[in-house]
Amino acid sequence: MSDLSPEADPAPEAAPEAPSTAEGVVARSTGSWYDVLLPDGERIQARARGKFRLIAEEIDETNPVAVGDHVEIRLEDDGTALITDIRPRTTKLSRRAAGRRHSREHVLVANVDAAWCVQSVFAPKFNSGFVDRVLVMAEAYGVEAGVVINKADLMVGHKKAEEAIGFWISLYESLGYPVLLTSAELGIGVDEFRDALTDRTSVVAGPSGVGKSSLLNAVDPALDLRTGEVSQKTQKGKHTTTFYTLYPLAAGGYVVDTPGIREFGLWDMTPPELGGYFVEMRPLIQDCRFPNCTHDHEPGCAVTAAVDEGTGTLERYGSYLYILASLRRGEDRGR
Numbered sequence: 001m002s003d004l005s006p007e008a009d010p011a012p013e014a015a016p017e018a019p020s021t022a023e024g025v026v027a028r029s030t031g032s033w034y035d036v037l038l039p040d041g042e043r044i045q046a047r048a049r050g051k052f053r054l055i056a057e058e059i060d061e062t063n064p065v066a067v068g069d070h071v072e073i074r075l076e077d078d079g080t081a082l083i084t085d086i087r088p089r090t091t092k093l094s095r096r097a098a099g100r101r102h103s104r105e106h107v108l109v110a111n112v113d114a115a116w117c118v119q120s121v122f123a124p125k126f127n128s129g130f131v132d133r134v135l136v137m138a139e140a141y142g143v144e145a146g147v148v149i150n151k152a153d154l155m156v157g158h159k160k161a162e163e164a165i166g167f168w169i170s171l172y173e174s175l176g177y178p179v180l181l182t183s184a185e186l187g188i189g190v191d192e193f194r195d196a197l198t199d200r201t202s203v204v205a206g207p208s209g210v211g212k213s214s215l216l217n218a219v220d221p222a223l224d225l226r227t228g229e230v231s232q233k234t235q236k237g238k239h240t241t242t243f244y245t246l247y248p249l250a251a252g253g254y255v256v257d258t259p260g261i262r263e264f265g266l267w268d269m270t271p272p273e274l275g276g277y278f279v280e281m282r283p284l285i286q287d288c289r290f291p292n293c294t295h296d297h298e299p300g301c302a303v304t305a306a307v308d309e310g311t312g313t314l315e316r317y318g319s320y321l322y323i324l325a326s327l328r329r330g331e332d333r334g335r
């Protein structure tokens, strides 16, 4: 009663308990441990509840939690955490993993909004086949895509290079893909690339040496990615462990650095589906005689007719045939 009496028990001062749960994004996965990035920038090591592994097995996925997953965690006394919930994924990029009896899906990255393919003017020179694979992958998984052409500084004074790069820029722009011409060295186009990456999750893919790391460092110096250390030659033939890593951007949003392109197996795609992921072929395909036309040998094919007559913009038909052949050999469908 006598609240004011000095003898009254002091109000039981609850020890200011740290919130025991938090929301975060998975930045890295090593199989059994995950790096979870909290909104305040803190990183915490977490394990996943055993039930997620069982669920993953049921739906034939190899990994219950993927980089890019939005998760709820419970903080443990030892400073680690337990992933207690995985939010539904909006998108995912995956590859096929060989299993004991049948191949399973390995989710590489979840919740990706956009994929950017980085190329360079020279050293290494622009590789449209690589670009088309990334664009097909993006179309297949339903994420936006764009092209970055770096090392623009090397083009100055090279008329032939200017013409060639001009051709690729207008081709990809005419197909509806944004194209950015950049120089990490001179800081050209860096602001535009940063704007494109802000407030979303973007996968950035490119062959070694194009300046992807330099460019991302220019976008956000805090990333501090290693640059210029891997030469094209030493990379070849060497088995590199591939870790997808998600980085927060100071401007907002995340980038996911991808170690290579071979990973983007178009693993559940059948040959007749491929044409639908070449945006310029889409309007033609409905006029093909056979619904399962693969647009290379079939009679009554509207695509090959357009190629033969030179109508329509089918500059990428060669790329199409190349990817089609790899799908037929089964390279993209797992071993």
Ligand code: GDP
Pocket: 150, 151, 152, 153, 154, 182, 183, 184, 185, 186, 206, 207, 208, 209, 210, 211, 212, 213, 214, 215, 226, 227, 228, 229, 230
């Ligand atoms: P990554 O393998 O794609 O991550 O490429 P790096 O960022 O490691 O860069 C590879 C090499 O290209 C390094 O020697 C960089 O200094 C160089 N480089 C990167 N960006 C540019 C650029 O815009 N212009 C020029 N001339 N060189 C660049």
Ligand code: ZN
Pocket: 285, 288, 289, 293, 294, 295, 296, 298, 300, 301, 302, 303, 304
């Ligand atoms: Zn056809």
